[in-house]
Amino acid sequence: MRKLYQNRMERTKDINPRFLADAMLGSLARWLRLLGCDTALAPSEASDLELVRWARSEDRVILTRDTELARRRGVRVIHIESMDLSEQLRQVVAQFEIKPERIGTRCLACNQLLEPLTREEARGRVPPYVWETHERFRHCPGCGRVYWAGTHWNRMRVRLVAMLGPEWDASPKV
Numbered sequence: 436m437r438k439l440y441q442n443r444m445e446r447t448k449d450i451n452p453r454f455l456a457d458a459m460l461g462s463l464a465r466w467l468r469l470l471g472c473d474t475a476l477a478p479s480e481a482s483d484l485e486l487v488r489w490a491r492s493e494d495r496v497i498l499t500r501d502t503e504l505a506r507r508r509g510v511r512v513i514h515i516e517s518m519d520l521s522e523q524l525r526q527v528v529a530q531f532e533i534k535p536e537r538i539g540t541r542c543l544a545c546n547q548l549l550e551p552l553t554r555e556e557a558r559g560r561v562p563p564y565v566w567e568t569h570e571r572f573r574h575c576p577g578c579g580r581v582y583w584a585g586t587h588w589n590r591m592r593v594r595l596v597a598m599l600g601p602e603w604d605a606s607p608k609v
Contacts, residue, residue: 452531455495457486460515463498463523468546469591470528471537474498475546483507498527521598528599538595539573539582539607547577557581582607 454472456464458479467474475495477486483504490497496511497504505514513530515523527533540549552560552572560581561572573582584607595603 452533453493453495454527455486455490455493455497457481457497457499457501457504459500460498460523462520463515463527465543466520466524467527468541468543469538469595470533470535471540472533473541473546524598535603535605538603538605539584539588542575542577542580542582544580545575545577547575549573549582550576552581557583 452472454464454467454474455477456467456474457477458481461476464474464476475489475493477489481489483501486497486499486504487507487510489495490510490512496513497507498513498515499505500515500518502514505512513527515526517523517526541547542549550573552574554566554570554572556574557569557572558566560574561569561583565583565585569583569585571583574580575582588607592604
């Protein structure tokens with residue numbers, strides 16, 4: 436059975452893959468968004484048939500730990516083999532040859548592409564200390580969240596390097 440998944444995965448390489456993570460893979464979806472990947476997250480109540488229709492309609496690759504869903508024909512599916520987030524992320528990054536250039540370009544909450552926000556526009560939308568100590572901001576046009584490269588980014592960067600290697604020690608596009 437492993438050969439089946441491997442053969443199907445070999446045909447899924449894209450320059451800018453679009454993913455649909457099933458509900459079991461919420462953490463993976465969030466980390467893929469951090470890497471700049473367009474990653475939709477299916478609600479837990481979505482059926483396999485609904486996931487397949489969604490993936491086909493938006494040309495997305497389904498990411499799942501569900502063996503039955505992974506066996507579906509007529510849709511691109513990656514069977515995520517591990518329960519460990521680091522291994523899951525490494526599997527997808529290696530399979531799709533994802534590079535660090537797009538780190539920090541998507542909203543972690545709603546998947547929209549982030550847009551630049553001037554420092555003046557950030558006033559009142561971020562804590563005063565953040566506004567005083569940072570120059571670059573981005574915001575999500577979908578949910579309105581504001582992003583900046585603060586201490587939280589340093590923690591995520593350290594974790595990325597631990598999961599994916601030193602080439603992922605990159606600055607976000609903030």
